[in-house]
Amino acid sequence: MACEKDKTTFWASISIKALYNEKAEVIGFAKITRDLTDRQLAEKIILQHAQQIEHKNKELEQFVYIASHDLQEPLLNLTNFVELLQYEYGSLFDETANMYFDVISQGASRMRNLIRCLLDYSRLGQQAKLVRVDCQQLVETVISDLSVPIKASGAEIHFENLPILVGYATELHQLFQNLLSNAIKFRKPGVSPDIRITAEQTAEGWRFAVSDNGIGIAPEFKEKIFLIFQRLHEREAYEGNGIGLAHCKKL
Amino acid sequence: MKKYKDLHGVLLVDDDKFTNLIHTKAIERTGIDVQVKAVSNVKDALDFLTSQQLADSVRPGIILLDINMPGLSGWDFMTAYHQLEEKFKVKVIVTMLTTSLNPDDENRAKLDNQIVSFLHKPLRPEIFSQLVEEYFEKED
Structure with missing residues (x-):
């Protein structure tokens, strides 16, 4: 820590070297003070960025979790209940109605597949363990x-x-x-x-x-x-x- | 109705009541004679298992346990379950997973010696029959 004339302090790297005359007697010292403020600031910014990235990664993980669970479950219900409807009340519906049910089911299962592919894709980038x-x-x-x-x-x-x-x-x-x-x-x-x-x-x-x-x-x-x-x-x-x-x- | 030894009831633990309904229907479709009890959170599940009024005639032989639940999760349930007295425990616990893409949950389920298997939702009648066949003895 170095001190300015106005008594404020700053981080610095200081090297002090003894000066000698011909008889190898110490006649004084040379002191070099290198102001490290900029470097400190840069390091701080890098650290902040690293923290931000970590935070973003956590958010992404959360996103993956939401995609895998919270989006899948309602879709599952959609598929399950169409199936139940067909199973329990199938005889009440005509061909057209059953075709509509199929479209609903297919849409839901396509959506589930898409979510699965997205999840696969997001997991690809993750550093997995050997x-x-x-x-x-x-x-x-x-x-x-x-x-x-x-x-x-x-x-x-x-x-x-x-x-x-x-x-x-x-x-x-x-x-x-x-x-x-x-x-x-x-x-x-x-x-x-x-x-x-x-x-x-x-x-x-x-x-x-x-x-x-x-x-x-x-x-x-x-x-x-x-x-x-x-x-x-x-x-x-x-x-x-x-x-x-x-x-x-x-x- | 098919009857199995020591299998009087099934406890469903899932925060999604529609999933519980689908699973109840799937079990009904197997024609196996069991009482199905559905609860939507871990606390109710533990209360049910440890209830003094719970008659042996409906005591579950199987628990189907959801993992992702708000508040206490399926894993929290397992932690509490391990502390229970033996008389409150059940023969078979199966975890129900929403997607087939969470290797973490699958691995964790494998490590717990009380969890015999994990299945993916929705429960299918034939899968439930298989499970019962594997762990319970058929009565004539």
């Missing part, structure tokens, strides 16, 4: 999540000996979910999807390959059907997912 991921088990979970379209399309999914690795479970889950649902969705008409998931170890990590007998993709992207990502590398796992989504878009 955990041990059993890919074999992960793919099994994805398959059970997708059981309805799998059954409907008669899809066969082959996978074995997928590795256990250290990675981001949610992102990996989304990645496989994207790829599998793409493979099921973009099948050739009249052909049941046949999907293969394989993994091989490379110098950089694990290389996963998901292939199907669907309608395929434009030749310029044909090479990119393989998604490569490294374990222990967040960016790469994230990019992998980005490719998966871009992949959806291109198709």
Whole structure:
């Protein structure tokens, strides 16, 4: 802390150095006072910004919570009660009325899907924790999540000996979910999807390959059907997912 | 009506009364003979479980517990529940989650040894039947 002539104080960095004559006797001192006020101010502003960002992030988390719960529940009720109405009073309605009910239900379920996609998207950016991921088990979970379209399309999914690795479970889950649902969705008409998931170890990590007998993709992207990502590398796992989504878009 | 041993009642805990109604209907549709009691908050749930007047003939064998509730949450319920005397406890607690996208809640449910499973809303009759099949013995 340094002192101005008018007795006000300010933060400073001070260095004092002894001055010598030829006989190495101390003849005085040199003092340099560097005013740190600006630096202090800058640091304070940075700190404030960091706090603001933290606050904003908390707000965002809250937003995600509201989206996941408070928006979903009324929609669920909408779907549930249309269903109940059809179940208990179905015989009282004619075809047109039932068509109206279907439209209501479809609208509600589309909305729920949109909310889910938004949530997925917001979770993607979050810094997830690295955990041990059993890919074999992960793919099994994805398959059970997708059981309805799998059954409907008669899809066969082959996978074995997928590795256990250290990675981001949610992102990996989304990645496989994207790829599998793409493979099921973009099948050739009249052909049941046949999907293969394989993994091989490379110098950089694990290389996963998901292939199907669907309608395929434009030749310029044909090479990119393989998604490569490294374990222990967040960016790469994230990019992998980005490719998966871009992949959806291109198709 | 199908009857199961030690399964007299089901306690529904959800702040949304319509969800409780949907779940009550789903249970009715299974044709399983149970008394359904629905409450909308944690305090009422605990009061119901510990009530001295609660006859054994309606004592719940299953609790379906919502997690996201205003005030005391489903997790607060579990904290209080763990303190209860054994005689007030029930055989099966299942947490009901609104979305399939909250891994935190799912993981937390897995860690609690009193919670046997978590399900996603809405409860379906066939899912409830499965649950009963798994944990209760059928009576002739």
